[in-house]
Amino acid sequence: MTETLNSAAAKNAAEDRADVERVLAGEVQAFEGIVRRWQGPLVNMAWRYCRDRGRAEELAQEAFIRAWRGLAGWRREGSFSTWLFALAANVFRSELKRFPTVNLPLEKAAEPAEPAGQHGALAAQLCADAVRRAVLALPMRYREPVILFYFHEMDLASAARTMGLPEGTLKARLSRARGLLRRRFPQLEAEQGATEFAVHNAGKEA
Amino acid sequence: MNRKKKESEAMELSRIDDILATEEELIPSSGFLGAVMESVREEAAMPAPIPFPWKRAVPGFVLAAGVFGWGAVERVRLGVPAMKGISLVAPRLPAVMVQPMEQVGWVALALGASLLSWLLSRRLAGRSGLL
Numbered sequence: 292m293t294e295t296l297n298s299a300a301a302k303n304a305a306e307d308r309a310d311v312e313r314v315l316a317g318e319v320q321a322f323e324g325i326v327r328r329w330q331g332p333l334v335n336m337a338w339r340y341c342r343d344r345g346r347a348e349e350l351a352q353e354a355f356i357r358a359w360r361g362l363a364g365w366r367r368e369g370s371f372s373t374w375l376f377a378l379a380a381n382v383f384r385s386e387l388k389r390f391p392t393v394n395l396p397l398e399k400a401a402e403p404a405e406p407a408g409q410h411g412a413l414a415a416q417l418c419a420d421a422v423r424r425a426v427l428a429l430p431m432r433y434r435e436p437v438i439l440f441y442f443h444e445m446d447l448a449s450a451a452r453t454m455g456l457p458e459g460t461l462k463a464r465l466s467r468a469r470g471l472l473r474r475r476f477p478q479l480e481a482e483q484g485a486t487e488f489a490v491h492n493a494g495k496e497a
Numbered sequence: 498m499n500r501k502k503k504e505s506e507a508m509e510l511s512r513i514d515d516i517l518a519t520e521e522e523l524i525p526s527s528g529f530l531g532a533v534m535e536s537v538r539e540e541a542a543m544p545a546p547i548p549f550p551w552k553r554a555v556p557g558f559v560l561a562a563g564v565f566g567w568g569a570v571e572r573v574r575l576g577v578p579a580m581k582g583i584s585l586v587a588p589r590l591p592a593v594m595v596q597p598m599e600q601v602g603w604v605a606l607a608l609g610a611s612l613l614s615w616l617l618s619r620r621l622a623g624r625s626g627l628l
Contacts, residue, residue: 319537319538319541322534322537326530327530330533331522331523331525334525335520335523339520344523347523348529348532351525352529352532352533352536355536355537356533356537356540359537360540418516419516419519422513422516422517423516426517437517441514441517441518441520444518445514445518469513473513476513
């Protein structure tokens with residue numbers, strides 16, 4: 292993301308607080324400021340949960356409506372963004388449980404094809420897509436830590452706060468998820484090795 | 498061997514990290530903000546949900562608790578002397594008769610409780626204008 296989530300949260304904290312106060316005082320229009328500031332992160336977060344643009348917007352909209360209803364429940368000692376992300380994660384989790392996206396089991400997730408030299412960029416893109424789709428095929432217990440860890444730019448503490456889990460638990464689940472992905476895509480390792488070998492040789496030749 | 502495995506795992510992790518961390522940013526559609534605000538305004542315009550009529554319900558709950566409590570006390574009070582009179586040799590009644598006699602009391606109690614709760618809920622709903 293162009294602006295990191297944490298710096299955006301810090302920058303927006305005062306505005307969020309002011310807008311929440313105005314909304315609670317009965318000024319409905321003040322909620323627009325909150326939506327304007329957080330629509331990007333929430334839609335992107337929802338996208339990572341379902342990989343469907345239309346569904347992501349629906350989920351983000353539902354999260355905003357729940358935030359509107361529960362705004363009085365935000366305790367001021369925590370940051371607004373932490374509260375909003377935790378609420379959104381709950382909404383996405385429960386909505387996707389009610390109406391799940393069609394995901395292949397992890398064993399059936401497509402493996403990236405052998406990259407041909409002339410189509411390197413395309414092959415890399417296909418490979419990245421395959422890995423991202425494979426994340427959705429992980430069991431929810433492991434899927435969510437992966438989604439939130441990378442959504443929070445690999446900040447374990449933020450991801451743990453969003454999930455409401457201790458950092459150690461999240462770390463363990465993350466490690467297990469990575470293990471599953473590694474087993475599913477063993478050739479990524481070989482591919483990486485081959486790339487490094489090629490780069491090393493090219494350096495030698497030069 | 499172990500070191501090699503660890504190195505390859507670290508390499509693999511960085512590859513997966515690279516892929517998952519470099520996600521293309523999605524821009525919300527132009528109508529998203531408007532759609533959310535429209536839903537929020539609809540929510541705000543809706544009448545507040547009818548609160549549960551605790552003031553009316555509490556006397557009912559107290560009454561029901563009293564009735565059941567009184568029933569329990571009476572049962573114990575009548576049961577204790579009856580227990581004293583029980584001889585070790587119980588009269589032998591045919592099993593076909595004993596079982597229905599035991600169950601009649603429970604069935605009557607359940608019916609009474611159902612009737613009471615039905616009357617109470619009807620009364621509450623009627624007062625709140627739902628019936």
